[in-house]
Amino acid sequence: MPISKKMQDGINQQIVNELFSSNAYLAIAGYMDSQGLKVLAAHYLEQSAEERTHAMKLLHYLLDVGASLSIGAIPEPQNKFKSVEEAVKSALDQEEIVTTQINDLMGLAHTQKDYATVSFLQWFVDEQVEEISTASELLQLVRLAGSERILLVEDRLMKTGTAPLATKEP
Numbered sequence: 001m002p003i004s005k006k007m008q009d010g011i012n013q014q015i016v017n018e019l020f021s022s023n024a025y026l027a028i029a030g031y032m033d034s035q036g037l038k039v040l041a042a043h044y045l046e047q048s049a050e051e052r053t054h055a056m057k058l059l060h061y062l063l064d065v066g067a068s069l070s071i072g073a074i075p076e077p078q079n080k081f082k083s084v085e086e087a088v089k090s091a092l093d094q095e096e097i098v099t100t101q102i103n104d105l106m107g108l109a110h111t112q113k114d115y116a117t118v119s120f121l122q123w124f125v126d127e128q129v130e131e132i133s134t135a136s137e138l139l140q141l142v143r144l145a146g147s148e149r150i151l152l153v154e155d156r157l158m159k160t161g162t163a164p165l166a167t168k169e170p
């Protein structure tokens, strides 16, 4: 096997982490919808679908290198939120956790001189820069608007295309 057992375990764990993120976004989407915020709900549904593709990328890599796949239990995400701001903040927190997880995996790949995995993981490193940027911009916008004017956030998302249209299926 071209990757170590430790790397295999790490990637298997990251599949679970990405699926957890996917579910966390579903929970946020559900909360947004319950608040009547359809554009934000669509945005988080889209994020959820994206996280699943991250899990699939990792899965295919394991299979490509002939490592074995082992899907662990996915913990329950946060389902209750006190405010839109709290929900949006939880998304940023989750992306920061994932960034640390990806960096740890990258660190392991470097330590093991596993340059194929280094190359593979680089995409995730770059993706996290985007993810953190999107999540923190949205949090900034939500704070700027305040709960009274949260609909302005939806308008902005519609206009700038940083979120899909409310009717779009992920």
Ligand SMILES: [Fe+2]
Pocket (backbone or CB within 6 Å): 018, 021, 050, 051, 054, 098
């Ligand atoms: Fe991800």
Ligand SMILES: [Fe+2]
Pocket (backbone or CB within 6 Å): 021, 051, 095, 098, 131
């Ligand atoms: Fe993400």
